[in-house]
Amino acid sequence: MAKHQETARLMEQEAVAHQTYRMLLHSPTIAGEARPGQFMMLQVRDGNDPLLRRPFSFHRILSEAGAVEILYRVVGRGTWLMSRMEPGAALGLIGPLGNGFDLPASEDGPVFLVAGGIGIAPIEELAARLLEAADGSPGGSIHLFYGARTAAELLGANRVSRPGLRIHWSTDDGSRGLRGNVIQCIERVVAEDDIRPARVYGCGPLAMQVRLALWALRRGVEAQLSLESLMACGFGACLGCALPAPNPDDPTSDRYLHVCKDGPIFPAGSIQWEKIRQQQIAPPIFRCI
Ligand SMILES: Cc1cc2nc3c(=O)[nH]c(=O)nc-3n(C[C@H](O)[C@H](O)[C@H](O)COP(=O)(O)OP(=O)(O)OC[C@H]3O[C@@H](n4cnc5c(N)ncnc54)[C@H](O)[C@@H]3O)c2cc1C
Ligand code: FES
Numbered sequence: 001m002a003k004h005q006e007t008a009r010l011m012e013q014e015a016v017a018h019q020t021y022r023m024l025l026h027s028p029t030i031a032g033e034a035r036p037g038q039f040m041m042l043q044v045r046d047g048n049d050p051l052l053r054r055p056f057s058f059h060r061i062l063s064e065a066g067a068v069e070i071l072y073r074v075v076g077r078g079t080w081l082m083s084r085m086e087p088g089a090a091l092g093l094i095g096p097l098g099n100g101f102d103l104p105a106s107e108d109g110p111v112f113l114v115a116g117g118i119g120i121a122p123i124e125e126l127a128a129r130l131l132e133a134a135d136g137s138p139g140g141s142i143h144l145f146y147g148a149r150t151a152a153e154l155l156g157a158n159r160v161s162r163p164g165l166r167i168h169w170s171t172d173d174g175s176r177g178l179r180g181n182v183i184q185c186i187e188r189v190v191a192e193d194d195i196r197p198a199r200v201y202g203c204g205p206l207a208m209q210v211r212l213a214l215w216a217l218r219r220g221v222e223a224q225l226s227l228e229s230l231m232a233c234g235f236g237a238c239l240g241c242a243l244p245a246p247n248p249d250d251p252t253s254d255r256y257l258h259v260c261k262d263g264p265i266f267p268a269g270s271i272q273w274e275k276i277r278q279q280q281i282a283p284p285i286f287r288c289i
Pocket of ligand 2: 239
């Protein structure tokens with residue numbers, strides 16, 4: 001699919017949780033082609049501060065309105081500058097990029113959406129599409145497992161609740177939902193309700209993704225995970241976003257997949273999770289400035 005360079009106009013900016021903002025951008029070309037799970041590279045401002053574009057997932061894709069929404073957490077200079085922008089500001093975008101989630105024509109059982117912290121960003125549009133597809137068909141039930149360190153980091157129930165979506169909250173400190181992490185929450189729901197998901201989609205911190213991938217692989221459940229990496233280009237030119245993957249031609253060696261062009265959505269079986277965990281490979285391989 002072609003990627004586009006477009007100057008977007010900031011339509012709305014709103015603080016929605018601790019250090020977390022929602023930005024609505026008028027960007028008709030990108031909005032017309034984006035799919036859930038894809039991302040775009042955003043030029044925070046002209047000049048070289050910061051020099052590189054920053055990657056953000058599509059939180060909502062409003063094709064008819066010609067707009068896309070991102071949800072972002074302030075973690076450094078680029079996102080801090082973004083949080084200071086006012087409606088009317090212009091931002092350079094390149095997108096849509098990456099592969100996006102694979103959506104089945106119909107569901108054959110329960111679906112688990114798993115979001116850790118800001119990992120809710122791409123899950124929101126995915127949930128909307130899955131619920132739309134399930135409307136009127138028997139399908140499977142759709143569960144959202146949404147956790148963070150504390151309630152202040154979570155979006156409010158009014159923002160994530162949708163008819164048909166069963167939400168299971170968890171926080172490390174017990175300030176909302178189950179006290180514990182999202183994997184513990186999944187284990188509890190699976191045991192109490194005696195359900196087995198047909199499919200799992202996840203996005204969140206790397207430690208959560210590793211545990212979720214291994215949880216799904218051990219049970220033979222199909223899982224698609226949205227991974228992150230520091231990205232300099234976003235479309236395969238710098239080779240800085242590599243992750244180790246099993247090599248089907250030679251099991252004694254690894255091959256490398258690139259988060260920007262092979263992902264950011266990866267089936268659980270396509271990544272060397274144990275290696276990432278054991279070596280504590282942090283996604284940042286190419287340092288953004
Ligand atoms: C495909 C993709 C989609 C993304 N979608 C979203 C999204 O929807 N919402 C959102 O808030 N963020 C998202 N991110 C992460 C986002 O791009 C970074 O938080 C942002 O680039 C940080 O820019 P900064 O200038 O504020 O921070 P910097 O000054 O560049 O970095 C500040 C700190 O954050 C760390 N950091 C920066 N980027 C990442 C990263 N990608 N992974 C782990 N640590 C990082 C740095 O190592 C550093 O410690 C996504 C990343 C990728 C690769
Ligand atoms: S970010 Fe440059 S190759 Fe992936």
